[in-house]
Amino acid sequence: MPSITSRRALLLGIPALLLTVGVVTAGAMMRSVPDGLDLALDKPTAAGLYKAAIAPQANPIAxxxxxxxxxxxxxxxxxxxxxxxxxxxxxxxxxxHGLPTAPQVTKSLGDGRYLIEGMRFNMRGWWTLDLAIDGPKGADTVTFNLVL
Ligand SMILES: [Cu+2]
Incomplete structure (x- = not known):
């Protein structure tokens, strides 16, 4: 039968252990964003049919x-x-997991520019933004990397 002292040590030890695990896990998540990610916001599409550039209307992104x-x-x-x-x-x-919202292109702004509305990021870390573009030369895709 455990003594009161050892029981108290156990009760104090559990939160300390959870705190340690939490800090180590958070540290691992921060570190795990891969080195050398291509963070370009202006790049050719995967098959080279187009060039695409994205720009947030909020800077910095909250x-x-x-x-x-x-x-x-x-x-x-x-x-x-x-x-x-x-x-x-x-x-x-x-x-x-995917995006927490379902952003859409809502209008053409002219000169090959389009408005994407409804974007929201709900946590920090490495996000991808994937665009599937269907145009006069055919369909192509492009993936942008964002680190918030
Ligand atoms: Cu996440």
Whole structure:
């Protein structure tokens, strides 16, 4: 039968252990954002059909705040592209979850620029933003990396 003293030690020890585990886990999560991530916000699409550039309308991006982005689609030579559709997806590769909202392109701003509304990031870390672009040269995709 455990003495009162050892029981108290156990009761004090559990929170200390949980705190240690929590700090180590948080540290591991911070460290685990891969080195050398391509953080370019202006890049060719996967098959090279277009060039796409994204820009947040809020800078810096506040975690938890709904905000908009613009995406600019150009030909590889730099001419603006009038696309048929752009689908927006994304998530956190290391957490196995997608975006907490369903952002959409809501309007064309002209000159190959489009407005994406409804973006919200609900935690810090490595996010991807995936665009599926369907335009005059065909369908292509591009993935942007963001570290918040
Ligand atoms: Cu996450």
């Amino acid at each position: 975690v938890g705040a709904m905000h908009a982005w613009t995406v600019t689609v150009r030909t590889p030579a730099g001419a603006p592209v009038k696309v048929a559709s752009i689908a927006v997806d994304g998530g956190m590769p290391q957490h196995g």
